[in-house]
Amino acid sequence: MAYDLRKIPSQPPRARTYEDYLARDSRPAPANLLDTGTAALETRGLDPRRYTDRSFYERERRMWDQVWQIACREEHLPNVGDHMVYEVGKRSYIVVRASTTEIRAYPNACLHRGRKLRTESGRAAEFRCPFHGFTWSLQGDLTHLPCEWDFPHLNKEDLSLPEVQVDTWAGWVFINPDPAAPPLAEYLDPIREHYAPYLWDQSYMGLHVGKVLHGNWKVIQEAFMESFHSLYTHPQIVGYIDDFGCSYDQWEGKPHVNRMMVPFVAASPYVIDQVSEQEVLEDWLGGRATGSVSLDDCATARERMARINRAAAEEATGANLQAVSDAELVDGWYYNVFPNLMFWGGYGPNMWYRFRPWEDDHEKTFMEVGYIMRHPKNTPKPAPAKMIALDIDQPWSSVEALGSLGGVLDQDTQNMAAVQEGLNATFASAVQLARYQESRIRHMHKTLDLYLGSDSTKT
Ligand code: FES
Ligand SMILES: [Fe+2]
Numbered sequence: 001m002a003y004d005l006r007k008i009p010s011q012p013p014r015a016r017t018y019e020d021y022l023a024r025d026s027r028p029a030p031a032n033l034l035d036t037g038t039a040a041l042e043t044r045g046l047d048p049r050r051y052t053d054r055s056f057y058e059r060e061r062r063m064w065d066q067v068w069q070i071a072c073r074e075e076h077l078p079n080v081g082d083h084m085v086y087e088v089g090k091r092s093y094i095v096v097r098a099s100t101t102e103i104r105a106y107p108n109a110c111l112h113r114g115r116k117l118r119t120e121s122g123r124a125a126e127f128r129c130p131f132h133g134f135t136w137s138l139q140g141d142l143t144h145l146p147c148e149w150d151f152p153h154l155n156k157e158d159l160s161l162p163e164v165q166v167d168t169w170a171g172w173v174f175i176n177p178d179p180a181a182p183p184l185a186e187y188l189d190p191i192r193e194h195y196a197p198y199l200w201d202q203s204y205m206g207l208h209v210g211k212v213l214h215g216n217w218k219v220i221q222e223a224f225m226e227s228f229h230s231l232y233t234h235p236q237i238v239g240y241i242d243d244f245g246c247s248y249d250q251w252e253g254k255p256h257v258n259r260m261m262v263p264f265v266a267a268s269p270y271v272i273d274q275v276s277e278q279e280v281l282e283d284w285l286g287g288r289a290t291g292s293v294s295l296d297d298c299a300t301a302r303e304r305m306a307r308i309n310r311a312a313a314e315e316a317t318g319a320n321l322q323a324v325s326d327a328e329l330v331d332g333w334y335y336n337v338f339p340n341l342m343f344w345g346g347y348g349p350n351m352w353y354r355f356r357p358w359e360d361d362h363e364k365t366f367m368e369v370g371y372i373m374r375h376p377k378n379t380p381k382p383a384p385a386k387m388i389a390l391d392i393d394q395p396w397s398s399v400e401a402l403g404s405l406g407g408v409l410d411q412d413t414q415n416m417a418a419v420q421e422g423l424n425a426t427f428a429s430a431v432q433l434a435r436y437q438e439s440r441i442r443h444m445h446k447t448l449d450l451y452l453g454s455d456s457t458k459t
Contacts, residue, residue, distance in 0.1 A: 004274065008231070012269030018247035021263045025326035026303050032194035033261065033327055039250035039443070045430030046445055048423045051216040057362035063451035064088055066178040067339055068187045068256075070354060071095040073205050074171050075384045076121070077103060081138060084121040086175065088356050093164060094118050094127070095173055098138040103168070105175045106161040110134055111142075127161075136161050170200035170343075171372070191257050191335045195345055198328075199317050199374055204382050206349065206373030209399050211390035212358050213365045214417035217340060218444070220365040221355040223412045223419075224334065224342060225444070227262050228437040231270055233411050238268035239275050240284040240301070241332075248439050255338065255447040258440045262332040265305040277301045286404070306330045313347040318376040321347060336440060338447045349373050363420055364392075369402070369409070 019036075022029035050056055071086035072095055083096035085108060092108035094117060108116050110129040117127050117136075126143065128135040135144035140161035145151060165176040167184035169192060174184050185192060213220050223229070230243035242263040249259040265284045267275045275283070281301035282292055298304035306326035313329060314321050321329070324347065333345040342353035350372040358364040368387070375382055388399055396413065397406035423431070433442055449455060 007274070008270045012244055012272075014272050015269040016242065016245045016263075016266075018245055018261050018263060021242075021245060021266065021302070021331075022325070022327055024300075026306065027323060027325040029325045029327055030197070032190075033325070035190070035194075035249075035251075036247050037249040037251040037259075039252060039439070041435045041439055042442060043433075043435050044442070045432045046442070048426055048428065048431050050445070051219050051420065051423045051431075052363070054362055057216075057357070059452050059454070060448070061089060063339060063448060064091065064177075066176070066181060066451055068167075068174045068176045068181065068184050068337075069339075070341060071105065071166075071173050071175045072121075073384050074103075074168060074173055075204050075381050077173070078381070078383075079123060081123045081125055083118065083124065084173075085118050089360050091177070092116060093175055093177075095166065095175060096138055098140075103166050103173055104138070104140060105164045105166045106140055107164065107177075111159050111161070170195060170198075171203045187256050188337060189254050189257065190251060191337065191343065194335070195343070198345065198347060198350075199319060199377075202317055202374045202377055203348070203350075203372050204375060205370050205384035206382075207371040207401050208368065208385045208387040209370070209390065209396070209402065210366055210368040210387050211394065211396060211413075212392040213367050213413060214363065214392065215365055215420040216363055216423075217355045217357050217365040219419050219423070220367055220416050221336075221340060221342070221353075222441050222444075223416055224353060225260065225336065225440045226434070226437050227260065228434060229415070231268065233415060234408050237408065238271050240265055240267065240280050242266045243268050244270065246437070248436055250439065250443050255443075255450060257338070258336050258443045260334045260336075260440060261327075262334070263302070263327075264331050265302040266300070281305065302326060302330055309347075313374070316374045316376070317347070336444065338444060344372075347374070369396075369405075 022033060071093060072084040076084050077097040080097050080099055083094050086093045086095055093105050094108045095103060095105045098104040108118055110117055112129060112132055112134045115129055115131040117129055126135055126137055133146045137143050140163060142156045142159040145156055165179065165181060167174050169184060169188060227243040227246045230241065231238055245263045247261040265280060267280050277300050278295055281295060281304055284301065284305060285293060295304050298307065303326060306329045309329040310321050310324065328346045335343045335345060340355040344350040352370040352372055354368045356366050358366040396402055396409035399406055
């Protein structure tokens, strides 16, 4: 649907807050959605060189060596010996199901002369270096030392593969190279508690798409940390996504997690006078279903869609979701986990994003988009979707399974490259941020400062 942008005021008159939506929904909202945090709002900008300077990127290596990061899903490792190669910057790790009960992770480097042990993910009974044949068990013990007579100076017992920390949450396998890092449970606070109800033991990766993008990894990620840009970048969606009624949340003393909650199936106050509830519903369904659906006896499109999604989620999970709130079935919640992860909440399907520097280039990023689906309880976990890899010139919209999201991501992609180019061209000393709507970007940079010992206003 097209909207008349000339009618848009700079301060919308019929704005609703996210709390307003929760208060009007057909079921009471759970405590996790009402806990919007206590963080103080700030106004300081950011030094543009954080995105453009190679030296700043080099300093960030220190951060990547200290943070919890996703290596893969548990369903990537169903059998003993299954392993995934996870890479970020110049780092490479092997994450392996070492036994039925344990997952281990090792730096991907032979302890002889350093060759990468594995160049691809796969299944193996042991890790044999292709160069001279040094061999390790899945538990990391050196089991074969070729020409052992020529290494009288080496003790096999001392040549176990060094391990990095591994933990799991919600079906994800995380690693942390830093042995002194806090436990994952503490790092993820409060997302673990907030996401506890959502049947993650029944989750699996149902769609996985990756694409190379022009732009520093923070430029790319920040494109998804506010809805403020929707009106001018994605004007086609503001008839059914309320870009203004979002909640941007941070919690005191919790540097690794922040949140944006976006009301879906509700018109932006900028265009609300131009659209009926029936049109909101049809517009929302336009990219997702054929045929028209009526409001039935529901007062709002949002309530109607919650009813449809409640039935679909009950069928997918086998669970009784009658008491579950509309927001948990309809809205987009984006929890960012520092430094580069984004998880959607609710009963799904849930999206997931990850952003990594591409080929160690500080101005290119590999972005992944996934759909986390649910399977019925006590049924075998489906195999994870194989990643569809797009090159830098391939549009997201070439992936049919992304539906209307593909076009939205292509609009974002155009901004990203132009932002990176503008940041290289700017004479400004600071990137300016909105106090509230862009507060999560500032929060992320402040956490980065904690790891780098830097000040985000002065690189
Ligand atoms: S480098 Fe691995 S066996 Fe020689
Ligand atoms: Fe966007």
